[in-house]
Amino acid sequence: LTQRIAGEGSSAWDIHFRAQQRRAAGEDVVILSVGDPDFDTPAAIVDTACNELRSGATHYADHRGEPELQQVLAKRHFAQTSVDTSPEQVVVVAGAQCGLYVAAQCLLNPGDEVIVPEPMYVTYEAFLQATGAKVVNVPLQPEQHFNLDPAAIAASITPRTRAILVNTPNNPTGAAVGGETWKKLAEICIEHDLWLMLDEVYADLMFEGEHFHPGQLPGMAERTVTISSLSKSHAMTGWRLGWVIGPQEFAEHAGNLTLCMLYGSPAFVQSAAVTALSADLPELEAMRQAYRRRRDLMVERVQSMPGIRCHTPAGGMFMMLDVRELGVSSEAFAERLLDEFGVSVLVGEAFGPSASGHVRASFCVSESDLDKACERIAACAEAILAER
Numbered sequence: 001l002t003q004r005i006a007g008e009g010s011s012a013w014d015i016h017f018r019a020q021q022r023r024a025a026g027e028d029v030v031i032l033s034v035g036d037p038d039f040d041t042p043a044a045i046v047d048t049a050c051n052e053l054r055s056g057a058t059h060y061a062d063h064r065g066e067p068e069l070q071q072v073l074a075k076r077h078f079a080q081t082s083v084d085t086s087p088e089q090v091v092v093v094a095g096a097q098c099g100l101y102v103a104a105q106c107l108l109n110p111g112d113e114v115i116v117p118e119p120m121y122v123t124y125e126a127f128l129q130a131t132g133a134k135v136v137n138v139p140l141q142p143e144q145h146f147n148l149d150p151a152a153i154a155a156s157i158t159p160r161t162r163a164i165l166v167n168t169p170n171n172p173t174g175a176a177v178g179g180e181t182w183k184k185l186a187e188i189c190i191e192h193d194l195w196l197m198l199d200e201v202y203a204d205l206m207f208e209g210e211h212f213h214p215g216q217l218p219g220m221a222e223r224t225v226t227i228s229s230l231s232k233s234h235a236m237t238g239w240r241l242g243w244v245i246g247p248q249e250f251a252e253h254a255g256n257l258t259l260c261m262l263y264g265s266p267a268f269v270q271s272a273a274v275t276a277l278s279a280d281l282p283e284l285e286a287m288r289q290a291y292r293r294r295r296d297l298m299v300e301r302v303q304s305m306p307g308i309r310c311h312t313p314a315g316g317m318f319m320m321l322d323v324r325e326l327g328v329s330s331e332a333f334a335e336r337l338l339d340e341f342g343v344s345v346l347v348g349e350a351f352g353p354s355a356s357g358h359v360r361a362s363f364c365v366s367e368s369d370l371d372k373a374c375e376r377i378a379a380c381a382e383a384i385l386a387e388r
Ligand code: PMP
Pocket: 035, 094, 095, 096, 097, 098, 121, 167, 170, 171, 199, 201, 228, 229, 230, 231, 237, 241, 242
């Protein structure tokens, strides 16, 4: 077997799988360990897919993406960046995860270095390593709310650096990169002639301010590859519909890769995606509002818990709980929380060493379940403190 395919990261989910098993066995477990929207996909999207299937959209689709979907995505990209974007710059893939893989394979050679701020999403190390490139992590500080520090990124650049990978809003931290920070990052990318890989799967879930797309900064469109999907914004994780958008040359390269690895995303799913991105769907705003309420509820509750601290996430569907004051490891906390109190969270270290002493909680459950989870988290903290 090849060494490039590390497969690491999957153990991060063990606690989540155990929580799912316990719930399936009838236990009262609140699952805050996964970012999978609890909402149904809006009905109009499902209707389009069903109608398309019934009318025979069961054949191979264009391997780079159906032209109508490419067009809708190019328009959306233009709205975000004010940079002319042709449909040929868009390649449709099987979810953002596939998009990240495609982008990495197209941009990185063995021996290249790619800078990734850490904590980072659990799959990052594995899909980057699969290219033969070296991952250079830049630790972010919990005291600075895990906000990106351009100076630390600049300090990590070597002659081998080829790309920077940024996820904003961030999984797991909830931090979002604002315009001023992007300006500094853009200077770094331009000065060192780097690619920017931008993972913006949570872009539509901003709670503080607007999502800032760095492609709008001078000199950035030609070096930015945007990776996103409908998974989170449209409650469509199971549909596996995502895309990569970049300069023409990149898109041609990515198109060649999809030809040999995917041979196109299902036509009926692509038609449904056109509906998702162009129809007026009131469900989308309703979902956004629900996530915001849940975030507010969580932050308010966690702030009054003994021995646990948190920052207010600017976007996304996750927050970090800092459990360092409890005097136990994040793993010990997460295990006890699941075993004795019936709430599952992920251990911070799964996202990198900078998240040690933290656990990640998602808010993909109802407010009443979140409320219940918060009571249990507080009870767990109290039990730990009482034993000290
Ligand atoms: N990037 C990040 C930061 C994520 O959290 C996820 C969620 N799984 C993905 C990429 C992959 O998303 P998708 O479901 O579109 O593959």
